Amino acid sequence: MSPLGSDLITITARPDVVFAEGQGSWLVDEAGKRYLDLVQGWAVNSLGHSPALLAQALAAQAGRLVNPSPGFYNRPMLDLARRLVELSCFDRVFLASSGAEANEGALKLARRWGRKERGGAHEIISFEQGFHGRTLAMMSASGKPGWDRLYAPMPQGFAKARLDDIGSVERAITPASVAVMIEFVQGEAGVHVADPGFVRELRALCTERQLLLIADEVQTGIGRCGHAFAYERYDVEPDLMTLAKGIAGGAPLSALLCKERFNCFEPGDQGGTFCGNPLMAAAGLAVVNEVCRPDFLAAVRQRSEQLARGLQAIAGDFRLPGERGLGLLRALVLPVARAEEVVEVARGLAPVGLLLNAPRPQLLRFMPALNIGAEELDEGLALLRRALRQVLG
Template identity: 75%
Template sequence: MTLDHPLTTLPPAQAPADLGRDLITVTTRPDTVFVQGRGDWLEDAQGKRYLDLVQGWAVNCLGHSPPLVVQALTAQAQRLINPSPAFHNQPLLDLAAKLVAVSGFDRVYLSNSGAEANEAAVKLARRWGQRMRGGAHSIISFDGGFHGRTLAMMSASGKPGWDRLFAPMPGGFAKARYNDIASVEQAITPDTVAVMLELVQGEAGVQLADPGFVRDLRALTTERGVLLIVDEVQTGIGRCGQAFAHQLYGIEPDVVTLGKGIGGGVPLAAVLCRERFNCFAPGDQGGTYGGNPLMAAVGLAVVSEVCSATFLAGVRQRAQQLSDGLQAIVRDHGLVAERGAGLLRALVLPDDRAEQVVAAARDLAPAGLLLNAPRPHLLRLMPALNIGHAEIDTALALLRQALAAVATR
């Protein structure tokens, strides 16, 4: 693939040792500086291309700089960018109506990130608990879960060590064991107002909830009068081959959170709820940029495209192609397993060399491959939902090269 516009002109190049010197250190980044992208490919300042199977951690559901998103941003920016959340705007109303139609839920709240959406869902549950459950407030979440990087969502997450990183942490979050309904029953108390889970735990290594466990959890929460909040920040909007991952499990949650793919690359997130849980009073929840027309216009374009039956059928076809190719790699390279749902896949290695494979894939020449290693022994693949069949074949070939390079070290 050849990118169809000239490289961005950069300021005088910094020496690699100086890269990021003005940034607060929050992560370790390679020396690569990306300057442009189209579809499945990124290009760096030296003109090297990379086939991207990370896509902003499942954010760019239509790839890099998709015309649909560019057109929505351009058209809306010429009309209205942000009149403040104190007023209605047309894209806000249109996106809310579209999400209601696609999901079957009744109410929508728009925010900027998955963590914010999850915080809002917890607030909504606790407000409902104050009004309907005598002040019940505790949220049960799961070992291995990941719900965001705010303090409260770090408490809700089950990532090892996060309960000590910024102690003291907010309380009111109990933990149960994933796929263990007995542990949920034991964790429920009179103070419990909701259970919150990911149906696919992405950060834990693309761990899938067992269908029987999910059905039992829905039945248990209904029986006990406890809300079921499903975090679909990573799995929603087509990532798993349906509009929402909970559709794969045949359940109806009470509250669903969305993020990442709903914006196709721009900061956008949402909370969906049933009418009976629409219990915020004016002033209880808000945000300066929540529901701004610029982002909402993009979300409307993305959701309208991705949640169509034809597009979702294509996602399932490409997911099968990728899964079949990964299973062949497992056999040929002596790996442990391949797993996932839709175009959220994981490759389980026999040892803790995932970061080495990520680096080797990135360093391939003439074109690199971008992968993610959420665990030392595991690779995660999150390509654009419209990735081409030829690009999948190319990615599989590059992955084989990276694995072979690491195996010879």
């Protein structure tokens, strides 16, 4: 018998677990073991695993129309675009399939605008430790150490500043600069939350220097931070914004949004075979309408406070450096580089396992379903204590 996964191209180290089904905050493997999932596909399953709302939207749309081609309008595409415009400060929407694709579209739009309005300005300022996707251009835009050499030669035209250091942004600006791209919470870097004062200064600087402010809300958008979009927490309006991950609750969908005056693509400049297809748009509309209700978002903020308090108590009891985050995107900092060991031990707990994420050697990240119950969250915190006790003593 071939080793598990031997037919797949190697892209990551996967444990020898095959998941068979999931419901809400729970996954079940082929052996029947249950796992409480506090990762949810890296903040993708905003309503948990296999929500009825999503299944019904997909099934209903699949029976009517799946993909008439992006060269034609379809009703779910139009309705989702209208809903996103109503919820946000933006006027136009482009629908795609992944966060990297939406971010790539944002940089294309910024450079198109720079050519038309700024004499060919094209350089993008992004941030050290930032993460914007895995295409070559997005790897160049990201500030993840070593990515500038992995697939060299890399696309050029990207400068790096430091989060919460407005002086570093000012020093990175040249006559060729056209935009600044920021994650309000640097998730892959370890859930670093941008300082509100810095974000306001950045907005003012971009306005003064005629630079576009691009908000990468691939991970923070659609309720993850307790509001429809994280920019609302900062009382600023970006010029462009990207969404993905939780926008369709697990289905592959992303979006690029812009203000009207930056809507400068010419026909043929941008597109994609699956862009705006009605199947994914119907899924997105169902999820967005559910998550962006005021009462749903209020519940997200309640669960966020519960998770933060629980992690703070654990940090105190285990003498850990602390916790941080925004909404239901949070991190627990460990005193030693043993986060991966905690992840493995938590997954192996019996009779119920716990699924965690370790984006950094000394850090655990938590991205539960936005509708996780209070009792489930308490159970997750109790399981986390068990895992930490085994690893740290």
